[in-house]
Amino acid sequence: MNDILDLYQELIIDHARSPKNFGELANKSHHARGHNQLCGDIIDVYVLVLDDKISSVAFSGDGCAISKASASLMTESIKGKSVEDVMGLFDSFHQMLTTDSELNSLGKLEVLKGVRQFPIRVKCATLCWHTLNAALAQRTDEVTTE
Amino acid sequence: MIESVSFDKITFACPPRKFEAGTPNIEGALGLKQALLYLSQVGLPAIHDYEKSLHDRAFLQLAQFKQIKIIGTAKNKVGLLSFIIDGVHPHDVSSIFDREGIAIRAGHLCAQPLMKRFGVQALCRASFAFYNTYEEVDYFVNALKRVFEVFKL
Numbered sequence: 590m591n592d593i594l595d596l597y598q599e600l601i602i603d604h605a606r607s608p609k610n611f612g613e614l615a616n617k618s619h620h621a622r623g624h625n626q627l628c629g630d631i632i633d634v635y636v637l638v639l640d641d642k643i644s645s646v647a648f649s650g651d652g653c654a655i656s657k658a659s660a661s662l663m664t665e666s667i668k669g670k671s672v673e674d675v676m677g678l679f680d681s682f683h684q685m686l687t688t689d690s691e692l693n694s695l696g697k698l699e700v701l702k703g704v705r706q707f708p709i710r711v712k713c714a715t716l717c718w719h720t721l722n723a724a725l726a727q728r729t730d731e732v733t734t735e
Numbered sequence: 736m737i738e739s740v741s742f743d744k745i746t747f748a749c750p751p752r753k754f755e756a757g758t759p760n761i762e763g764a765l766g767l768k769q770a771l772l773y774l775s776q777v778g779l780p781a782i783h784d785y786e787k788s789l790h791d792r793a794f795l796q797l798a799q800f801k802q803i804k805i806i807g808t809a810k811n812k813v814g815l816l817s818f819i820i821d822g823v824h825p826h827d828v829s830s831i832f833d834r835e836g837i838a839i840r841a842g843h844l845c846a847q848p849l850m851k852r853f854g855v856q857a858l859c860r861a862s863f864a865f866y867n868t869y870e871e872v873d874y875f876v877n878a879l880k881r882v883f884e885v886f887k888l
Contacts (some may be wrong), residue, residue: 593834
């Protein structure tokens with residue numbers, strides 16, 4: 590039986606309690622809102638892109654500990670990166686959650702590896718990334734995890 | 736449903752057969768009959784009383800935790816106990832319960848206007864049926880402590 594602490598590691602609880610980069614961005618170039626229809630988690634992601642790099646990022650919204658922690662960790666991991674690198678990071682992150690692959694270039698994001706043992710929570714962890722994706726692509730259709 | 740079918744013409748049977756397409760859910764109907772017979776044998780008043788006692792046993796124990804708010808405290812309730820744990824989203828609660836071998840319902844319970852009425856995003860809900868036992872109620876209450884442990888409440 591997979592231990593629940595594989596999912597709720599201390600770092601995740603900390604990020605959920607005090608998420609980093611939480612709030613709106615006064616200066617933003619991109620924004621999107623994401624919605625997990627299965628559970629009602631809502632997230633707004635704000636980004637300021639300068640010279641094709643993530644200059645600043647923030648998120649706001651309400652949701653479960655996994656969705657909040659994932660969003661917090663996401664904002665920390667993408668600052669300063671190019672948009673292209675961020676897209677690559679999303680792919681790797683998604684792979685980590687949905688396959689058996691052993692990637693080791695994800696830094697702090699690897700703390701969410703335990704989510705793969707709880708398939709029903711994968712969408713909690715990926716909602717923020719789908720929303721970021723939509724923000725960067727400047728899509729205006731509704732962002733969901735479906 | 737039909738009387739006759741050819742490539743260029745169709746005639747339908749008379750109602751109500753006209754509206755019965757394919758094979759009806761015969762096994763479902765027979766199963767339902769058996770279920771109703773079973774319930775009658777056990778006795779609905781007895782079922783009601785027992786489920787109420789399960790609910791009350793859980794309710795009294797939950798009411799002692801300051802971290803828990805019970806939602807829905809009408810006088811005549813069926814065996815449903817909805818609650819919210821301060822600072823822990825219901826989906827996190829349900830994942831932890833799942834690992835303890837307990838299934839609860841969590842989310843907006845297909846009742847978003849009711850969530851709004853109670854001022855919550857989502858709720859946890861335990862349902863008690865006449866096949867549950869008092870031991871299971873106590874086990875459920877104990878599992879709550881695991882939630883408190885994980886979230887340091």
